Amino acid sequence: xxxxxxxxxxxxxxxxxxxxxxxxxxxxxxxxxxxxxxxxxxxxxxxxxxxxxxxxxxxxxxxxxxxxxxxxxxxxxxxxxxxxxxxxxxxxxxxxxxxxxxxxxxxxxxxxxxxxxxxxxxxxxxxxxxxxxxxxxxxxxxxxxxxxxxxxxxxxxxxxxxxxxxxxxxxxxxxxxxxxxxxxxxxxxxxxxxxxxxxxxxxxxxxxxxxxxxxxxxxxxxxxxxxxxxxxxxxxxxxxxxxxxxxxxxxxxxxxxxxxxxxxxxxxxxxxxxxxxxxxxxxxxxxxxxxxxxxxxxxxxxxxxxxxxxxxxxxxxxxxxxxxxxxxxxxxxxxxxxxxxx
Amino acid sequence: xxxxxxxxxxxxxxxxxxxxxxxxxxxxxxxxxxxxxxxxxxxxxxxxxxxxxxxxxxxxxxxxxxxxxxxxxxxxxxxxxxxxxxxxxxxxxxxxxxxxxxxxxxxxxxxxxxxxxxxxxxxxxxxxxxxxxxxxxxxxxxxxxxxxxxxxxxxxxxxxxxxxxxxxxxxxxxxxxxxxxxxxxxxxxxxxxxxxxxxxxxxxxxxxxxxxxxxxxxxxxxxxxxxxxxxxxxxxxxxxxxxxxxxxxxxxxxxxxxxxxxxxxxxxxxxxxxxxxxxxxxxxxxx
Numbered sequence: 105x106x107x108x109x110x111x112x113x114x115x116x117x118x119x120x121x122x123x124x125x126x127x128x129x130x131x132x133x134x135x136x137x138x139x140x141x142x143x144x145x146x147x148x149x150x151x152x153x154x155x156x157x158x159x160x161x162x163x164x165x166x167x168x169x170x171x172x173x174x175x176x177x178x179x180x181x182x183x184x185x186x187x188x189x190x191x192x193x194x195x196x197x198x199x200x201x202x203x204x205x206x207x208x209x210x211x212x213x214x215x216x217x218x219x220x221x222x223x224x225x226x227x228x229x230x231x232x233x234x235x236x237x238x239x240x241x242x243x244x245x246x247x248x249x250x251x252x253x254x255x256x257x258x259x260x261x262x263x264x265x266x267x268x269x270x271x272x273x274x275x276x277x278x279x280x281x282x283x284x285x286x287x288x289x290x291x292x293x294x295x296x297x298x299x300x301x302x303x304x305x306x307x308x309x310x311x312x313x314x315x316x317x318x319x320x321x322x323x324x325x326x327x328x329x330x331x332x333x334x335x336x337x338x339x340x341x342x343x344x345x346x347x348x349x350x351x352x353x354x355x356x357x358x359x360x361x362x363x364x365x366x367x368x369x370x371x372x373x374x375x376x377x378x379x380x381x382x383x384x385x386x387x388x389x390x391x392x393x394x395x396x397x398x399x400x401x402x403x404x405x406x407x408x409x410x411x412x413x414x415x416x417x418x419x420x421x422x423x424x425x426x427x428x429x430x431x432x433x434x435x436x437x438x439x440x441x442x443x444x445x446x
Numbered sequence: 447x448x449x450x451x452x453x454x455x456x457x458x459x460x461x462x463x464x465x466x467x468x469x470x471x472x473x474x475x476x477x478x479x480x481x482x483x484x485x486x487x488x489x490x491x492x493x494x495x496x497x498x499x500x501x502x503x504x505x506x507x508x509x510x511x512x513x514x515x516x517x518x519x520x521x522x523x524x525x526x527x528x529x530x531x532x533x534x535x536x537x538x539x540x541x542x543x544x545x546x547x548x549x550x551x552x553x554x555x556x557x558x559x560x561x562x563x564x565x566x567x568x569x570x571x572x573x574x575x576x577x578x579x580x581x582x583x584x585x586x587x588x589x590x591x592x593x594x595x596x597x598x599x600x601x602x603x604x605x606x607x608x609x610x611x612x613x614x615x616x617x618x619x620x621x622x623x624x625x626x627x628x629x630x631x632x633x634x635x636x637x638x639x640x641x642x643x644x645x646x647x648x649x650x651x652x653x654x655x656x657x658x659x660x661x662x663x664x665x666x667x668x669x670x671x672x673x674x675x676x677x678x679x680x681x682x683x684x685x686x687x688x689x690x691x692x693x694x695x696x697x698x699x700x701x702x703x704x705x706x707x708x709x710x711x712x713x714x715x716x717x718x719x720x721x722x723x724x725x726x727x728x729x730x731x732x733x
Contacts, residue, residue, distance in 0.1 A: 170627060197633035209624035214646035224632040273632065 111144040115176035134388040136162040138337040147311040151328030159337040164285045201274035205286040207266035211258035218254030224276040243272040264295035283315045325349040343421025353423040464726040471722035474715040485531040494522035496529040505698040526682040533683040538663035544602025549609025557617025571607035597670040616648035650727035661716030
């Protein structure tokens with residue numbers, strides 16, 4: 105595996121209108137994603153974790169060009185695809201595929217499983233209508249589904265089977281990148297591991313880069329090589345999975361991890377659980393300074409004034425917290441001046 | 447989990463079967479088959495030439511030679527009814543065809559694109575809907591000239607905002623579904639997404655609307671023919687036969703009965719089938 109990034113996003117920003125005036129002008133907006141950088145290398149998995157409302161789903165839609173960015177760039181294989189249209193966009197679709205959260209809604213109920221699976225090939229002109237059934241059966245067996253299902257309709261399938269169909273559909277074009285938005289959260293526990301193991305196996309076979317979006321830290325920790333932790337539209341911590349999950353630096357990451365139960369009951373009972381109080385603040389009106397300070401158990405006075413930037417702290421990881429200023433700390437006064445000016 | 451997977455597919459893929467299991471709609475469907483059958487077979491089964499005049503037989507009552515009597519020119523009423531069935535079938539098809547041709551693409555486009563396309567076409571549809579239907583049909587016929595095709599095209603134009611609204615509304619809700627986003631994600635063009643993924647999923651409400659509009663269109667045809675703007679003599683439609691009967695009501699008060707019954711039964715048929723379709727399809731969408 106080379107370390108060349110297949111997907112690189114810089115400064116992703118997206119806001120959604122909240123209210124419009126009588127004339128249709130946007131008077132209030134929420135910044136769902138605010139300056140997010142991501143890098144994904146071939147054959148690797150990048151996990152994005154965060155609570156609901158942290159902007160992780162929006163990030164997945166932005167990098168897969170299902171939403172248009174307000175600011176920032178998305179590069180696939182070094183090519184800027186932020187504004188790709190027409191043929192260039194279609195080429196991007198072939199190299200980046202998406203797996204959706206809800207396998208029940210992600211399949212057209214009026215189309216057979218075979219059509220769902222082979223449609224990408226049809227759309228990209230790689231097969232004719234006559235080869236559809238054969239290729240579909242082929243793809244189904246790759247996700248360990250009975251090829252005989254080609255003539256069935258999605259409603260005749262279980263949730264796990266449907267998600268396999270969605271994965272087969274996403275794999276049809278042999279994409280370099282798979283973006284999976286909560287691929288298992290709509291499934292029951294026994295099916296979850298099947299789907300996750302399938303993704304792992306396919307990644308080993310085909311060397312896809314995977315962006316795995318989930319609110320479930322346990323899932324992300326087991327599958328990812330690197331982890332990005334998001335809070336209120338920002339990245340608060342980023343680094344190798346073992347480090348982020350093993351020795352979290354940001355208090356938010358710590359809190360998320362303490363919510364993941366441990367398999368040993370004695371150890372679980374003895375653990376100190378960090379409970380975050382209150383709901384995340386209204387993303388339309390984030391608090392001054394650090395966005396996490398209103399729920400942070402170790403907040404300091406400076407946190408209300410200084411918005412900590414994401415800084416490298418060594419070991420290929422970065423964190424956005426005043427308690428971890430990084431190897432070359434900026435003069436606090438100067439940093440404060442810069443941040444207050446924003 | 448197992449209940450919807452066993453019962454709903456049947457209705458989903460065989461809505462017609464589910465409709466026909468109701469006695470009322472089975473009768474309605476049988477009548478529709480009879481109507482279409484007699485429209486096609488009119489030249490074979492009609493006892494007389496529908497336009498052959500026998501002036502000695504004016505307003506003849508029911509007899510073995512004239513099973514439904516004769517009209518003001520001594521023409522056989524039964525034969526004219528049978529030939530008029532052809533118009534009862536084709537005229538609504540023209541109107542509904544025109545309405546779908548205009549309303550379906552615009553409705554799909556507006557529902558998917560939203561924004562300015564939606565706003566403009568929506569206001570246009572509202573404007574058309576705010577005009578009294580028959581009065582605008584009269585105005586359009588005045589421009590195009592009288593005649594069945596022109597009249598039915600006019601009615602179709604009047605109907606198009608109704609189709610537009612149904613299609614747009616259904617498209618709006620279907621466009622929110624993940625499979626539409628998934629279609630974009632694999633690289634489907636907007637046109638492919640609309641025709642291959644959205645259209646089949648809005649077919650149910652569209653089909654219901656079309657069936658009900660068939661009945662309304664038939665009534666519109668009858669109204670326009672009644673006042674002489676639809677079919678032109680000597681051709682017969684139930685509406686023009688009613689018109690003739692109305693003008694001769696002192697000589698033959700019973701002449702309104704045959705075309706009247708035919709008209710009422712046919713409109714009821716379309717409405718019954720439309721209602722049944724709506725119930726069956728509404729039940730299946732509930733999953």
